[in-house]
Amino acid sequence: MNIAWKEIKKNKVRFLILGSIVFLVSLLTFIISGLANGLSQDNAALIKDLPKGQFYMNKDAEETYNLSKIDSDIQKEILNKQKDAVAFSIQMGFLNDKDDKQQSVAFVASTDSKLFKNVKDGEIILDSSLKNKGIKVGDTLTNNQFSGEFIVKGFVDQKKYSHAPVAYINMKNYQEIYRVMEMQLIFTPGGDSSKEFTGLQSFSNKDFLNTIPSYNAEQMSLNMIVWFLVVISGMLFAIFFYMMNVQKVGLYGILKAIGIKTSRLFKMMWTQMLFITIIALIMSITLSQFFNMVAPEGMPFHLTFETTAQLSIVFLIIGFIGATLSGMQIKKIEPLQAIQQGEA
Amino acid sequence: MTIFTLDKVRKTFTNGEIEEEILKGINLSLKEGEVTALVGASGSGKSTLLTIAAGLQPASNGQVIFDGNNMTAMSSEEVRKIRASKFGFVFQFAHLVPFLTVEEQLMLMLDVSESRLSKQARKAEVNKILLLVEMDHKKNAYPSSLSGGEKQRVAIARAIIHEPKVLFADEPTASLDSKRSKDVMSLIQNITKTLNITTLMVTHDEEMLSYVDHVIKMSDGIVLQSGD
Structure with a gap:
């Protein structure tokens, strides 16, 4: 007999309240996680879309790529050694459209590579978000340094850097605008950190993302909220089942006296926890995925199924831990004590 | 035939540095199909004796022999199995599971005792016992809608549904009025005879002694008097 289900059926309101709270907390977690992902894409899609590899910048730049200048001889040496390696630079700047309206962009210039758009002298390829600003193929844009x-x-599509649309330009044009001859960075796809070059410091993709100003701070605060909510949900389960168990100490004692196994009482609690969490998660996943589809275009919201699945598993584990911790009191209940306490 | 024997059972409790002996070497034997009542003043040790016999707490010394097996030498899991399959319990309060119907309370007990009956046979058994305790008309009712006497009848039904060998009853009529107390005692007496169960009961209500076969009077942890 499934006594866990019988209890849920008889005490619908009690379980509905807990289920609603878990649903709201998990929905909020998914939404914030979607925002964190969206902001991360908006901040560094250009870098995140690159394959796994190694980034190199000048050691003297002290992990600030803006200050990095890679010596042209070393650059040549690396690019000759590894054919798919690419040297590139990123600089924030402005473009003026035909109405002289300024658009903020991240200029990206690179050596020949499949990983970046290669453009000819005087040409430019833009992130599609600039279409919304009225810019079309064939338009002429200017820059006061060019x-x-x-x-x-x-x-x-979806090429952003530091919350600005990317503008791919030719290396020669880049050198004119920023009056530098050297590139800031070298990227070697699939390379590992054991490869060292004189005067250069290597970074994995993740380490390099953390050198981007604001990226780390932004992601850290949002992820902290996400994990805080996950912990809250675990505590919710612990508190809820603790309160339920306190009310049922007498009942559990009598059930133990008549011979019910302690493990069956734990299974009853776990079944209830799983039932509530799974229903709440199904609802919040559905709603958050719906939000993913209808979120306004300007809102940086990106919630992948992978992230949702990972968070759902964490919710189930945390719920299980919370319920089990509160259930430890079941193990301690003495049947005799319950009998002496009288009717629950 | 003797089914239960308590041999020189002692129980001591330690309260700080003070050691108190509640049971001072009790010898007792119970026969099949008989109701035995333990009577005595509060603190005489009768409830402690019942809970030791029922395997709900260990004795400090002595032996509890049930059906030829020494329960004092068994593991707690072995004792639990005996409690689930061979013993039935009725307490001062009914202690029914609030979210189960009358029928489900009994089905749960069959589950706990690991009854080998089929689902259909279990239903038939539940109906039979509910008829015996005259609660068949309330089989779909929840405990909250039952009176005190009805709850105690269901508790008795739960205690005997798995055909235990021994029924332990700790002040089963204490929370009931005089008429209901008599009904419940009459039911216990009837069940003991019909199902050939051994019943050990604690009571302080002398009126109820007319329903029992043996009375054991206890005082200060010893048996003062034993008689029919």
Whole structure:
């Protein structure tokens, strides 16, 4: 006989309240996680979309890529040794459209590579978000540091850096605008950190993301909220089942006296925890995925199924731990004590 | 036939540095199909004796022999199994599971005792016992809708549904009025004879002694008098 289900059926309101709270907490967790992912994409999609590999910057730059200048001889040596390696630079800047309206962009220039868009002198490829600003293929854009004009050759999807749309330009044009000859970074796909080059410091993809100003702080605070909510949900289970168990000490004692196994009482509690959590998670996953589809375009919201599944598993584990911790009192209940206490 | 024997059972409790002996070497034997009542003033040790016999707490010394097996030498899991399959319990309060119907209370006990009956046979058994305790008309009722006497009848039904060898009853009529107390005692007496169960009961209500076969009077941890 499934006594766990019988109790839920008889005490619907009690379990509905807990289920609603778990649903709200998990929904909030998914939404914030979606925002964290969305902001992360908005901040560093350009870097995150690169394959696993190694980034190199000048040791003297002290982990600030803006200050990095890679010696051209070392650059040549690396690019000759590894054919798919690429040297590139990123700089924040402005573009003026035909109405002289300024658009903030992240200029990206690179050596020939499949990993970055290669553009010719005087051409520019932009992130598609700039289409919404009225910029079209064939438009002419200017920059006050650049003597010539940029002709828009096309658009790319979801290429953002530091919350600004990426603008791919030719290396020669980049050197003119920023008056530097050296590139800031070298990326070697699939490379490992054991490869060292004189005067260069290597970073994994994750380590490099953390050198981006604001990225780490932004992600850390959002992830902290996410994990805080996960812990709260675990505590909710612990408190709820603790309160329930306190009320049922007498009943558990009598059940133990008539010979019920302690493990069966634990199974009853775990079944109830699983039932509530799974229903609440199904609802919050459905709603958060729906939100993922209808979220306004300007809102940086990106919730993958992988993230949702990972968080759901964490919720189940935390719920299990919370319920089990509170259930430890079941183990301590003496049947005799319950009999002497009288009717529960 | 003797089914239960208590041999020189002692129980001491330690309260700080003071050691108190509640039971001072009790010898007792119970026969099949008989109701034995333990009577005595509060603190005489009758409830302690009942709970030791029922395997709910260990004796400090002595032996509890049930059906030829020494329960004092068994592990707690072995004692639990005996409690679940061979013993039935009725307490001062009914202690029914609030979220189970009358029928489900009895089905749960069959589950706990690991009854080998089929689902259909279990239902038939539940109906039979509910008829015996005259609660068949309330089999779908929850405990909250039952009177005190009805609850105690269901508790008795739960205690005997798995056909235990011994029924332990700790002040089963203490929470009932005089008429209901008599009904419940009459039911216990009837069940003991019909199902050939051995019943050990604690009571302080002298009126109820007319329903029992043996009376054991206790005082200060010893048996003062034993008689029919």
